[in-house]
Amino acid sequence: MQTKMTGEVVEHTTKTFKFSYPTCTNEDVFFHLEVPVQIPGARSGGRELVQRAMAMFHVPVYLEDELNEKLAQFIAEESKKFHDERDAQLLAALRGGEGGGNLEGGAEGAVKRWERRFKEHVREYAEQKDTSDEEVFAAMYHKLVHSPALETVLRAEAGYAAEVRAATAARDADVKQLTQRQTEEMEEALRNLNVTTTEEQINALAVRQFEEQALAAARWGSQLDALAHAQRAQHRAQLARALRQQAPPPSSPLSPLPAPARGGGGSKAAADMEESFTIHLGSQLKQTHNIRIVAMDVEDMFDTSGDSSWDGPRLQTALALYSGELSGAVVLCAAGGAAPPSPPAALLHAARAAPDHHFPPLDEQLRTVAERAAEPIEKRNAARHERSVAEAAGGGAPGAGGGAPGAGGGAPRARRGPATGDVFVTRHSNLPDAHVVFHLVINDDARESGEMTSRHPAILGLRSVLQGASNNDVTSLALPLLLRHELTEEMTAAWIVRRAELVLKCAKGFMLEAAGGGGAQLRTLTLRAPRGLAPPVFAALRALLPAVFRISTPLKIKPRE
Known part of the structure; x- marks a missing residue:
């Protein structure tokens, strides 16, 4: 041989x-x-x-x-x-x-x-490869935001965001006006049915209105894309010129802008229920983490209304963008169907409200994720179908694995999208307190008041999130404590405490596991509970942290008399 x-x-x-x-x-x-x-x-x-x-x-x-x-x-x-x-x-x-x-x-x-x-x-x-434009821009941006030009850079980005918001508002107003006019036309035609109009004319009117809507959407989409490309090119050119001059040119968008009036939005944050703890994990080599529990909706987390260039979240996002201390957030997406899950509307609105000059737009990232995930999902579905067919042929439980129509060589399964526990990631530079967003797919069963175990796919998906954060320099992470974004009537106080205890215990184990595998240390973990919790329920959630984690408390020594 x-x-x-x-x-x-x-x-x-x-x-x-x-x-x-x-x-x-x-x-x-x-x-x-x-x-x-x-x-x-x-x-x-x-x-x-x-x-x-x-x-x-x-x-x-x-x-x-x-x-x-x-x-x-x-x-x-x-x-x-x-x-x-x-x-x-x-x-x-x-x-x-x-x-x-x-x-x-x-x-x-x-x-x-x-x-x-x-x-x-x-x-x-090896062949000497030229530095890409993205690497050059990243180096320029990192150097400028860590220099006295930081404030002017952020104010320039705030100016670009204002232009995008103005264009978006104009688009919404135009679409609203068009929709209102078409609604009035259709109501008038329906009132005159069989009098001055016929069914064929109403169908023709519906077709024409649909074409007008599509044309308006395409026109505004083209204008917003052109604005985004123009802003990106202008921003990069201004950063390069500012870096060469080491001072903002007087006529550039990097020049200081007048400070906008500060509104009274601080009272909302001050009224939030919030508590912070310092915990220790590990038996021999202890690691210190900060855990923060706060009552906050996903809309509050990605709220950019009234955001200015010097606000703390935006400043922190810019300073840590090209560093080893990234911030991440976990959002929930509904599973089911062949279509890819859609992120929360608050995230979509916040990502579209300001230009992203460092990463592709969120819509483009979602399309890329759907394209790359199509083949693995099809392979997984085919494997499940073959397993269910084999179980049915061998006398297994009927309907195992989702059922197999026509067992023994039956019809293939219908195409299904991501399943519960799947995670996909998007990158951002225009969100407050989040460079990386982990989209955790979760089905409707987990959203209901039913019980969940530590082996539930959603909990295992949370494990993948913490491992991915540790392997990719994410040192600050915010996740939904109840694996729910909103409160419903069937969520009783006892159910909330049980779900929170399960998530906290599993998160503790996953943090220990991720720390043992190397990678970045998760320094800050923010646990988001839905807004609207009663103060006694929030107090019960706050009391869970010392019960699950080892809390760092000062030692009080009484002086001798």
Whole structure:
């Protein structure tokens, strides 16, 4: 047998070593020993193989020296023969592509392969790749936001966001006016049905109105895309010029803008129910984390109304954008159907309200996720279908794995989208307190008041989130404490406490697991409870943290009297 590994030219073959020796009682009777030996052999000459052969076949001890000598001679001869044959094949292939070797294309092909391998594995010979525009822009932005030009950069971004909000407001007003006019036209036509209008005319009117809506949507979409591209190019050019001059040019958007009037929006945040704790995880090597529990809706988390360039969340987002201390947030998406799950409306509104000059728009990222996830989802669905068919054919529980119509080669399953526990990630630079958003897919059952165990797919999806955060430098993470974004009538106080306790205990275990695997340390964990909780319920949730985690408390010592 001969094995070849092309690319690294690591080859070996197996030869049979034969050794005969007479028995102790009759010298005319021989024992014949046959042992497979890998060629080329070890430098030691096969002494280890000799010891194993003697122990396995009960070879007398006095034959050890002779067996070592003959095995070493056999390995040396066969190795020399192997190398001679291999080199002859390689030389023949190098001269003219003949000889049946593992090289093809003659000398020219061999040279190209060796050149490619050197470029792939030896940095000194690798091709020098130019720095991409994205890397240059990232370096410029990181240097400017950590310089005295920080405030002017943020104010320029606030100006761009104001332009986008104005264009979006104009689009909404135009669409609203068009919809109102079309509604009045349709109501008038329906009132005059069989009087001055016919059903054919009403159908034609509906078709025309649909075309007008589509044309308006396309027109405004094109205008917003053009505005985004123009702002991105202008922003990058202004940053490059400011970096060269080390001061904002007087006529550029980086010039200081007048401060907008501060509104009274601070009272809303001040009225939130919030509590912070410092906890320790680990038995020997303790790690310190900050845990914050707050009553906050997803709309409050991504609220950008009244946001100014110097507000704390926006400032923190800019400073940590290209660093190893990223901020993340977990949002819930509904599962079911073939269509990809849609993020919460508050996230979509916040992502579209300001331009993102560093990453693709959210809609484009979602399309990319749907395209890349289509093939793995189809493979998973096919595997589930085959498993359900096999279970049905073998007398398994009917309908297992979602059911299999026509078991035993029945029709394929209908295409399904992401399932509960799946997680996909989007990147942002225009959101407050979030560079990375983890979209956790969860079905309607988990949203209801039914019980959930630690092996539920949604809980395992939360484990994937914490592992992904640890592996990608996310040191601050906000997640929904109840795996719900809103309160409903069936969510009793007892149910809320049970669900929160389950999530806290599982999160603790996942944090320990992620810390043991290396990566970034999760320093701050924000637990979002839905707004509207009664103060006693929030107090019960707050009391869970010392029960689940080890809280750092100061030691009070009374002075001696």
